[in-house]
Amino acid sequence: MIAYNRQQLDNLEVLREADLAFRKELITSEELAAIQQQHRLNIYKPNFFIRVGLVITTVFIVVALFCLVGLALDISDESTFTVMCFFWALFCYVALELIIYSRHHFESGVDDALLWLSGAFFYVMILETGNWDTDSTASFMTLLLTGTVLAVRFFSAGMATAAFIGLTGIFYNAGINIGAPLLIPFTLIAVSAGVYILSQQALSNPSAKYHTMPLEMLCILALGVAYASGNYFMVKESGIVADVPLPMMIFCWIWTIAIPILYIYQGIRSKDMLILRTGLILVAAGAFTIRYYYEVMATEVIMILAGSVLILIARIITRYLRQPRHGFTAEAPEDNDEMTGNIEALIVAETFHDTPQKPDDGFKFGGGSGMGGGASGNF
Amino acid sequence: MQTRVFEKLFSEGMISSESLHRVKDAESRRLISVHWELNIILYLGVLLLSGGLGIIIYQNIDTIGHQAMLALIAVLCAGSYYYAWLHRKPFSWQKVPSRGPFAEYAVLLGCLLAAIFISYLQAQYDVFGDRYGLAFLFPMILYFFSAYYFDHLGALCLGIIAFGGWLGISIAPFHILRDNDYTSFRMIFSGFLVGITLMTAAYISDRYERKQHFAFTYNNFGLHSCFLSHIAAIHQLGDFGVAWLIPMAIFCGIIYLMARRERSFYFMLIMVLYAYAGLSYVFLLLTSRISEGGMLYALYFAVTAFIIARLLIYFNKSMRT
Numbered sequence: 001m002i003a004y005n006r007q008q009l010d011n012l013e014v015l016r017e018a019d020l021a022f023r024k025e026l027i028t029s030e031e032l033a034a035i036q037q038q039h040r041l042n043i044y045k046p047n048f049f050i051r052v053g054l055v056i057t058t059v060f061i062v063v064a065l066f067c068l069v070g071l072a073l074d075i076s077d078e079s080t081f082t083v084m085c086f087f088w089a090l091f092c093y094v095a096l097e098l099i100i101y102s103r104h105h106f107e108s109g110v111d112d113a114l115l116w117l118s119g120a121f122f123y124v125m126i127l128e129t130g131n132w133d134t135d136s137t138a139s140f141m142t143l144l145l146t147g148t149v150l151a152v153r154f155f156s157a158g159m160a161t162a163a164f165i166g167l168t169g170i171f172y173n174a175g176i177n178i179g180a181p182l183l184i185p186f187t188l189i190a191v192s193a194g195v196y197i198l199s200q201q202a203l204s205n206p207s208a209k210y211h212t213m214p215l216e217m218l219c220i221l222a223l224g225v226a227y228a229s230g231n232y233f234m235v236k237e238s239g240i241v242a243d244v245p246l247p248m249m250i251f252c253w254i255w256t257i258a259i260p261i262l263y264i265y266q267g268i269r270s271k272d273m274l275i276l277r278t279g280l281i282l283v284a285a286g287a288f289t290i291r292y293y294y295e296v297m298a299t300e301v302i303m304i305l306a307g308s309v310l311i312l313i314a315r316i317i318t319r320y321l322r323q324p325r326h327g328f329t330a331e332a333p334e335d336n337d338e339m340t341g342n343i344e345a346l347i348v349a350e351t352f353h354d355t356p357q358k359p360d361d362g363f364k365f366g367g368g369s370g371m372g373g374g375a376s377g378n379f
Numbered sequence: 380m381q382t383r384v385f386e387k388l389f390s391e392g393m394i395s396s397e398s399l400h401r402v403k404d405a406e407s408r409r410l411i412s413v414h415w416e417l418n419i420i421l422y423l424g425v426l427l428l429s430g431g432l433g434i435i436i437y438q439n440i441d442t443i444g445h446q447a448m449l450a451l452i453a454v455l456c457a458g459s460y461y462y463a464w465l466h467r468k469p470f471s472w473q474k475v476p477s478r479g480p481f482a483e484y485a486v487l488l489g490c491l492l493a494a495i496f497i498s499y500l501q502a503q504y505d506v507f508g509d510r511y512g513l514a515f516l517f518p519m520i521l522y523f524f525s526a527y528y529f530d531h532l533g534a535l536c537l538g539i540i541a542f543g544g545w546l547g548i549s550i551a552p553f554h555i556l557r558d559n560d561y562t563s564f565r566m567i568f569s570g571f572l573v574g575i576t577l578m579t580a581a582y583i584s585d586r587y588e589r590k591q592h593f594a595f596t597y598n599n600f601g602l603h604s605c606f607l608s609h610i611a612a613i614h615q616l617g618d619f620g621v622a623w624l625i626p627m628a629i630f631c632g633i634i635y636l637m638a639r640r641e642r643s644f645y646f647m648l649i650m651v652l653y654a655y656a657g658l659s660y661v662f663l664l665l666t667s668r669i670s671e672g673g674m675l676y677a678l679y680f681a682v683t684a685f686i687i688a689r690l691l692i693y694f695n696k697s698m699r700t
Contacts, residue, residue, distance in 0.1 A: 017384045026401040031394045038393060046695040049644040053651060053691045060684035068677035110688075206383070271411055280416060300434035307428030314421040315481065317413070324410045332477075333412040344418070344533070 002210055003100050003153050004043075009210060011039040012106075043106040054109025062092060062117050078128065085125035092118035096154075115154050119146055119162070140169030151214045160214035164221045167191060181240040182248060185229045192226035216274060223263065223278045230255030233289045260286050271327055382406050418480050425484050429491055445503050452496045459489035463529055474592045475530040486529045490537055494518045515545035527590060535593055539600045543573050548604070561611035570608030577601030598637075602646065605630065606653040613657055620661055627657055639698065647694050655687055 022032040073080050096114035099105045132138040147163025171191050175184035199218040202208045228234045232252040236244050260282035267276025321330040389399040466482035468475045500506045507513040522538030548569045549558040581597035584590050609627045613620040631654045638646040
């Protein structure tokens, strides 16, 4: 069912775990050496940055070849284009299977790019054949089926995302077509809940251990879409109904506010970082929704209040977790590498940098985005 | 860690039962870290607070009075630095372990407030007159001092950006392309000057072990500044752009050696991509004279992208061993 060699994937997992255990001094160096001796790897898995480079070059090669043949065959003819898309989807897919089978590529960048290109060419071909729009049910069906097959075979989180978009799209269109727009939020909530429960069950099943990434992706998407479906802003502004009836409005407001809190509570209780983090992000979404409809205070007052409250919350939790409690700690995780620190510093510099400006730029304060530089003038 | 992996290893006789117990014990006592979550909450808090304060000050400038405003900013700034100073670790030229997120953000807030203070002075009282450079110079000195004294990467980035601003270019990550007018030779020259200075600073940090861990940040900013100036120079020189490939090739060679020595795949990738962009630009420029050839371009990109891919694969192999 999966394209990659199971034995090799198992070996990779064992080596990673053994390496981690050795660094924590849980196993001896003799044991590590014996494990390494016993679990040989022959997969091709280059460094992350080389992977990025290989994604770029692979896309270049495939697209350039497409243009080359397209120009020779007169691509402006629609049926030529469709047939070419079919052959390129096939060509990419065969190449993908081949490099995995004979060259043992795994997360090498080449396989990532070929997987995406193959899926994309196939999707475009289907749309061209039936002259369907991207938001038609046929398009969503294609996404769902192709995405599922590819996500299962190559355990790609991106393909799982495509499949999930397809699934929700089908139900959305169905709601519009049967003329019951107010059912759409509830249907999508039910579908997301179903996907979440199934993914959670699959995650705890050892036979799905290779598919952790797409399954976790599905969980995040399901949590997000379940919230968005009942969020007042989404229901009102998506234009599915001209006027939101009062009971629906009450439901939406409760949903908008309660769900993030519920997620956080559930995340802390079950020590599930995935749902906890989603909840934290959705608190912001809920706050923006309220802010959009009710001008309780001026923006800057809210910014100051919210900023102070956030700093205070961080302070309280840090104090509280000075000694680890309930399995949580405020200390940095063990696998914290230097790169994260560098990225953090860059983000901080990007959003905060506030260099003095020339008077004619207007005089602005604050650390928000878009206030930077002012340095393009002559000196 | 996955205990099932170690149970399997134990059943295969690869690890002793003590090791298995140690792993299981460690796994049962494993803590979930909310370090990054707290950091992000704190980051958003500081961002919102400083942004909100900025707007309020801006809106009420007429009613509050300038001296009062300046005094308030100065007090807050001093307060931030005082907090950071209270929680500092002894100075060292080596990496100093973190004093916790609050002290880190106090340094940052101090830096930002100092910059606001100077902007205010310049905007309201025009203290530096037309010498805008000075308005960059003072914060820059403060940023670098904070970066070295408190061992703060964020302050270092701010300092580097202010240094770029002082010399007239914008080198903040998302501004480097948007804000700079790369069609002027003055800008290109400044880009080189900033880039080479930063890379020299990186070399010195590394070679003389003065905050060795700052070298990456210096190199990162310096490299992008230099490479963008190279590309801009090729573009601006028109027909003579071909000749500029020679200095660019020499520069790439230096970066190649540096990336090899530091085993930095990141610098290697950046070098390869910029070099490819420069070469491709010259190729398109030259061939646009002789043919309209869309097919020629397609062929060019198919062949060269394949060569670049092989090159990357080769680098990956040779740098690992």
